[in-house]
């Protein structure tokens with residue numbers, strides 16, 4: 001058990017009323033812990049949410065040595081506070097850390113930091129359907145040094161944001177732009193890590209997609225620009241002729257926690273599913289033959305996000321009748337039901353704080 005020092009705010013903020021949006025409002029507290037070479041991780045603490053002071057020379061500002069995670073806390077029907085598969089995020093954080101030369105953060109420390117600040121700010125967990133307390137753990141490199149080298153000091157922090165749906169569309173189907181010019185990641189790169197560099201690489205295409213009236217970008221592989229990878233903020237699934245398929249984890253896409261949960265649920269329901277390479281031509285062909293039945297994205301922020309429309313070059317594919325498909329709806333209801341304690345938890349995914 002960590003010895004976490006808790007300093008509570010003397011000026012608590014008003015809790016938000018009305019629509020929350022995503023990631024716009026922050027709670028009263030945050031978790032912090034330092035790493036110093038030779039000392040390891042030290043000084044775990046919960047402090048009032050505040051600006052932090054860093055040298056302008058910090059490695060994170062110049063070379064982007066940082067990683068982040070995305071999780072959520074939910075309020076149960078009897079006032080419980082639940083996390084969803086937090087050790088899966090902790091393990092993924094260390095996959096990112098390893099690739100980014102950030103020191104490993106023991107999984108129990110990662111989760112204890114999250115639990116500590118969620119416990120202090122649990123009254124901030126919203127309860128309206130479709131809302132939750134979004135949790136953003138992250139580590140930044142804090143050495144003040146302009147040479148390109150791994151930092152010797154780091155800061156692990158956890159901030160919390162009461163949030164609604166990630167997309168302004170809510171559960172209504174989103175339009176996705178299949179990007180055929182820019183690429184996000186290549187094998188051997190950092191595509192599988194959760195780090196800012198992957199997201200800044202996506203911005204130019206995202207602006208293009210928005211200008212074209214689409215919500216998000218679907219990336220193709222970085223070499224042939226032919227095989228489906230992932231969407232800006234989620235993994236992607238297709239139901240083609242009764243079978244659900246998703247790109248296999250190939251080193252350049254994010255190993256999503258919701259992606260893994262969806263595969264587990266589909267298998268348990270006896271719905272055929274496969275992780276494999278999927279080409280954009282296969283999608284066009286399936287669409288032409290009326291076999292592209294459903295498309296949905298998965299992610300912590302996005303949960304299950306039905307896709308109603310896909311654009312590729314001059315083609316616009318409308319998926320099904322453009323509405324929410326039955327598999328997408330069942331997955332959404334089941335996952336959110338498990339997360340909030342309304343449904344049984346056959347895979348032991350829920351962790352009470």
Ligand code: COI
Nearest residue numbers: 070071233299300301302
């Ligand atoms: C998440 O789903 O938690 C993410 O981190 C995706 C996005 C908001 C960047």
